[in-house]
Amino acid sequence: MSSFAETVENTRDTHVVVPPHIPAHQEAVNERDYGFLSKAVEEAYEGVRCGDGGPFGAVVVKDDQIIVRCHNMVLKNMDPTAHAEVTAVREACKKLERYDLSDCEIYASCEPCPMCFGAIHLSKMKV
């Protein structure tokens, strides 16, 4: 039986798929969003490849530049709070040396869980 990482890799699709039958979604996910969202998905694959945790990634963007890209680190850090989004919030705060990320945006490979949603809200980031 193949490993989880292999299974994910084998089913990998390099595109972020936006359902064509939802025009509002098509409009919402513009080229800029598409680029950052793709990086978040790349991180999700990277996390599985490394065995760091589940297939989830997130990037934090400031002034149109990615300042941190993170993936789920639950297994690596042995920390159930180390979801991709929480890790990204922490790393961005460390990098910018502040805890207010209101001038940043976050892109995640998956709908955030309640913990991550709370963390993003507390960081004041745009989603």
Add this chain to the structure above:
Amino acid sequence: MSSFAETVENTRDTHVVVPPHIPAHQEAVNERDYGFLSKAVEEAYEGVRCGDGGPFGAVVVKDDQIIVRCHNMVLKNMDPTAHAEVTAVREACKKLERYDLSDCEIYASCEPCPMCFGAIHLSKMKV
């Protein structure tokens, strides 16, 4: 004008107050709970005294022993996710070298926010 820490210290009450008009609460908070809850409240005061963050504390209990006691570290760590409960989950996992805390309990000085509630849920702890 007095500092926030002074204000909290001046209004300090060494007792955990359970509203007497809510009999169910009185029953629920037994002597054992009272002891651990008091330690969580002590941590909240300690956090303010140190200037580490807001007035929130939490303790993690295993086999009737406190294994970690933590307070809000948002200011000290410059990390908006470093609430007392999240910090306690992380520290307990580090101490026990695992990410499943289903044999532990958490006591917090305040009703957990959605992020902390999510973190506690993910750690599988009893509340």
